[in-house]
Amino acid sequence: MLCSRAVRRLPRRVVSARQTVRCLATEAKLSPDFVRIVEVGPRDGLQNEKKAIPLETKIELIERLAGTGVQTLEAGSFVPAKWVPQMASTSDILKHLLKSPPKTSNAVAFNYLVPNIKGLESLVSTAESEGFSLSTDSSASASSSTSLAAPQHTTEISLFAAATEAFSKANTNCTIAESLSRIGPIVDLAKKKNIRVRGYVSVALGCPYEGPDVDPHKVAEITASLLSMGADEVSVADTTGMGTAPRTQRLLKVLTAAGIAHSDLALHFHDTYGQALVNTIVGLEHGIRVFDSSVGGLGGCPYSKGATGNVSTEDLVHTLHSLGMQTGIDLEEMSRIGDWISKELGRQNDSRVGKATVSKLKA
Secondary structure: OOOOOOOOOOOOOOEOOOOOEOOOOHHHHOOOOEOEEEEOHHHHHOOOOOOOOOHHHHHHHHHHHHOOOOOEEEEEEOOOOOOOHHHOOHHHHHHHHHHOOOOOOOOOEEEEEOOOHHHHHHHHHHHHHOOOOOOOOHHHHOOOOOOOOOOOOEEEEEEEEEOOHHHHHHHHOOOHHHHHHHHHHHHHHHHHOOOOEEEEEEOOOOEOOOEOOOOHHHHHHHHHHHHHHOOOEEEEEEOOOOOOHHHHHHHHHHHHHOOOOHHHEEEEEEOOOOOHHHHHHHHHHHOOOEEEEEHHHOOOOOOOOOOOOEOEHHHHHHHHHHOOOEOOOOHHHHHHHHHHHHHHHOOOOOOHHHHHHHHHHHO
16 A cells, blocks of 8 residues: 555556556646546436436437537446436446437446446446447447448546545445545456546545545545546545635645646535635646546535535636637536526526626526
8 A cells, every 4th residue: 555645656657566557647748738527417416406307308408518629428337226216227328328318419438337347337337238348439339320431429437435434334334445446446357448447546635434534645646546446536625615726735835745747637616615716727737637527516425415406517618718728518508408407407507607608697
C-alpha cells in the first residue's frame, strides 16, 4: 500500500503489481482551452429520486443529452435494485443503446457504474446476450442499417472508493483497503474486454460522518492506487458539497505532489453550499480539464443526508464559455432538456442559467 504522507511518483504509463497497463488519458490529445464535461444526470442525477421514473423517460433523457455535444454520459448503474431501486432498468437501457445507438454528430462514451465484479459481469453478459462485443466500439455490431459514417459510440464503466473509512463502511460495507482489493478483479476483467475504466474517490472534500477535514494525502493515496491498478481516469468527488476554494486548492497541490498528472484527473462537485463553480475555477487554474455535472442540477447522495445535486451542466457550461473555454455543448439545447426533465420529475429546475436561458428563448 502506498504511504499516505508520501505517495511515490507514478510514471505517466503505470504498470501495477498485477501487470495491468493503463491506457493514456484521452485528454492528452485535446487543446488546453477545451473542457470535457461528463454528464452524470441519468445516473447520479436520478438515483436518489423517490418516485419511479419510467424507462422511456430515462431513454429519452439520455438520447436528448447525447445530441447536445457531450462526449461522456453516465447512463446507469449495475447495482442491485434493493440498493438503488431507480437503477433497476439499467440493463434495458444498455440493450437499447447498443441496438439503437443515438444519431449524433459526435461519438459518445456511455458510462455505467459497477459496484463490484458481479456488476461488470452483468453488464458484459447483457451485452453479449444481445450479440454485442464490448471489446470494440459499441455500435460497431449494430444492424447494417446503421450508417458506416455514423459516430462509433462506446461503453465504459466507472467504479468507486471512498476517502474515509466511515463513508466506505456505510456505502460499501467494507474498509477502504477491502474496497480497493475488490476493485482489482473489476479492472482486470474490464481490461480483458478492452473497456475503459473511470474511478471515483468519494467524499474527497468532506464526509457526512467524519466532517469536512478529509486528509488530502489519503485522497492522493487512493487516487494513485486506482491509477496503478489500471484506471484510465479518476474523478475526485466532493460528494457532500462541503468543499471550499482553499481546501480544493490544497487537495490539488497534494495530488500534484504525489505525481498524479492533471490529464488523469476529473473533478466532481456538488453544490450544497453554493461553492461548486468557485471550486471549478480553482480546478481550471490548476490545469484540470474534465468536470462532472448534471443537467438541471439533478442529484444527491443516498448516503449523505442533506447533500444536494451536482453542479448543473447549464451553469457549468455558461461559466466555462464566459472564461473563453470550449466544451462543444449546445447550451440552449441543454437548457431545454433541463427544463423538460425537471417538469417530468415534478421538481424545481436547480439551474439558474438553464431557467434564464429558457425564459429568454420563450420571450
